[in-house]
Structures are given as structure tokens and as C-alpha cells.
Amino acid sequence: SAVISQKPSRDICQRGTSLTIQCQVDSQVTMMFWYRQQPGQSLTLIATANQGSEATYESGFVIDKFPISRPNLTFSTLTVSNLSPEDSSIYLCSVRQGGDYEQYFGPGTRLTVT
Amino acid sequence: QQQVKQSPQSLIVQKGGISIINCAYENTAFDYFPWYQQFPGKGPALLIAIRPDVSEKKEGRFTISFNKSAKQFSLHIMDSQPGDSATYFCAAEGSNYQLIWGAGTKLIIKP
Numbered sequence: 333s334a335v336i337s338q339k340p341s342r343d344i345c346q347r348g349t350s351l352t353i354q355c356q357v358d359s360q361v362t363m364m365f366w367y368r369q370q371p372g373q374s375l376t377l378i379a380t381a382n383q384g385s386e387a388t389y390e391s392g393f394v395i396d397k398f399p400i401s402r403p404n405l406t407f408s409t410l411t412v413s414n415l416s417p418e419d420s421s422i423y424l425c426s427v428r429q430g431g432d433y434e435q436y437f438g439p440g441t442r443l444t445v446t
Numbered sequence: 447q448q449q450v451k452q453s454p455q456s457l458i459v460q461k462g463g464i465s466i467i468n469c470a471y472e473n474t475a476f477d478y479f480p481w482y483q484q485f486p487g488k489g490p491a492l493l494i495a496i497r498p499d500v501s502e503k504k505e506g507r508f509t510i511s512f513n514k515s516a517k518q519f520s521l522h523i524m525d526s527q528p529g530d531s532a533t534y535f536c537a538a539e540g541s542n543y544q545l546i547w548g549a550g551t552k553l554i555i556k557p
Contacts, residue, residue, distance in 0.1 A: 333492070363543055374535060374547045375490070388542070424489050428543055433478045433497075435545060437489035 334359050334427050336438035344444045345415050352411045353441045355425035360405035363428040366398070368421045369440070375424065381408045415445045448473060450538050452548025460556050465523040467551045469536035472517065476546070478539035481510065481521045483532050484550075490535060494521070526555045 335358040345351050355364065366378040379387040379400055387400040402408045412419050426437045451470045459465045469479075480495035496503045496510040496519065503510045509522040523530055536548040 336489075365544070374549050375545075377544055380542065380544065426489075433480075433495065433539065434492055435480070435543075436492060437482075439489045440487075442487075 333434065334361060334429060334436045336425060336427060336436060338425060338438040338441050340441060341439065342442040342444075344446060346446055347415055347417065349415055350411055350413045351415065351443055352409050353423055353425075353443075355408045355410070355438055357406045357427050359429070361427040361429050362405070364402060364408045365426045365428070365435070366400060366408075366410045367424040367426065369424060370421050378410070378423075412443065415443075417445045419443060420445045448540060448546055450536060450546050450548045452536050452551060454551060455549065456552045456554070458554045458556060459526045461526065461528060463526050463555075465521075465526045465530065465553055465555070467521045467534055467536070467553070468518065469520065469538075469548050470516075470518045471538050471546075473538070473540065473546075474517070476538035476540060479510070479512065479519050480537050480539075480545070481508075482535045482537065484535065485532050493534070523553075526553075528555045528557050531555045 337356045339354045364381045367375045369375045377390050378393045379389045381387045381400045381402040383402045399411045422440045424440045428435045481493045482490035483493045484490040494505050494508045498514050507524045512519045534551045537545040
């Protein structure tokens with residue numbers, strides 16, 4: 333299974349600022365996903381990030397608010413822009429390796445917006 | 447049609463008992479059904495998964511039962527232990543390899 337790390341593990345940010353979350357994988361993967369999880373809730377997919385192409389965003393999520401980069405097969409970033417308290421959540425990256433159905437998750441980044 | 451319905455929302459089981467969590471789906475195009483275990487402050491961890499060509503899969507104390515005709519699948523945890531206390535999510539893989547998630551079940555194992 334892939335080993336995934338995320339940075340930062342948690343952060344407290346002021347309203348109106350931005351936070352960039354990094355996701356690093358220990359092996360090359362074809363697909364990476366970014367999720368949001370409110371405490372005690374299920375996971376909501378923000379976008380799918382494939383190397384070499386624009387990220388595909390789910391309904392309710394837009395590129396201006398959640399820009400994503402995927403410069404290579406082991407790394408991706410998610411930026412949460414123009415932060416508001418409603419953005420306080422846990423943000424998770426996950427990966428799916430080609431030909432393997434299994435999807436693995438990073439430890440998450442807990443964001444608190446004040 | 448893209449939903450996965452999970453029940454119960456919470457479950458309390460005595461140590462040594464059997465924990466059962468159920469999920470139902472509508473979309474017959476789903477072809478992969480994983481279960482994830484999540485501890486507080488951690489990311490979800492893949493526990494066990496099944497494809498619809500089999501009716502049951504067992505890994506240690508964890509078993510998935512799959513009923514294709516009823517479009518239901520369930521997780522059974524045998525000999526439940528306090529260390530199994532966590533939130534469990536079922537999911538189904540839809541188009542574009544995206545997982546459709548159940549709402550989650552908070553499992554508490556009483557010693």
C-alpha cells in the first residue's frame with residue numbers, strides 16, 4: 333500500500349488568508365483525490381487531480397476557491413483560498429494506484445479558521 | 447442513484463460480540479465496495495473490500511457479505527474488541543474511480 337504524508341497536520345488561519353496543503357506519496361500513483369471531512373461527518377470529494385491535466389472539481393467546489401496542483405506522480409497541493417470559518421474542516425488527500433482498486437488516505441490536515 | 451445508505455448511525459456492542467453494519471446502494475454500475483475504519487484524528491484506513499462477483503470475503507475477524515440482487519452489503523466484526531471502537535464507512539466505486547461514501551457508523555465496544 334502507498335504511504336501518504338500531508339503537511340501541515342493542522343493549522344489555525346485568519347479569515348481572508350489562504351492555506352496550502354501538501355500531499356506526498358512514497359510511490360508513483362495515477363490518481364489523487366482531495367476530500368473534505370467535517371468532524372463527525374462523512375467524506376466529501378472536492379476534486380480529482382491527475383498529473384498533466386486540470387483537476388476535475390465536484391459540484392459545489394470551484395477552482396478559484398480550491399486551486400490544485402499536480403506537478404508529478406507523487407505530489408499534489410490543495411490551496412484553500414479566501415478563508416472563512418465555514419472552511420474549518422479536515423482536508424484529506426487520497427491516492428489510487430493504476431490497476432489497483434484500492435484507495436489510500438493521508439492522515440489529514442485539520443484547518444481552523446478564526 | 448449515486449447514494450450509499452449506511453446503518454446504523456451508531457452501534458454499541460459488548461466485547462466478544464458481533465458487530466454488524468449495513469449498506470445499500472442503487473447504482474448497479476458500482477463494481478467495488480470497500481470498508482474503511484477511521485480513528486479520531488486519523489485518515490480513513492482501508493479495512494476490507496469486495497467486488498460483486500463474490501458473495502463473501504473474510505479477513506481475520508472482518509467479513510463482508512455481499513448480496514448483489516438486493517444491492518446490499520454488510521460488515522461483520524467477529525469477537526469485537528475495544529480496539530475496534532472507531533467510525534466505519536462503507537463506500538462504492540462509481541464512475542471516474544470516485545468513491546461514493548456512506549454516512550458512517552460510530553462503533554463502541556464495551557469492555
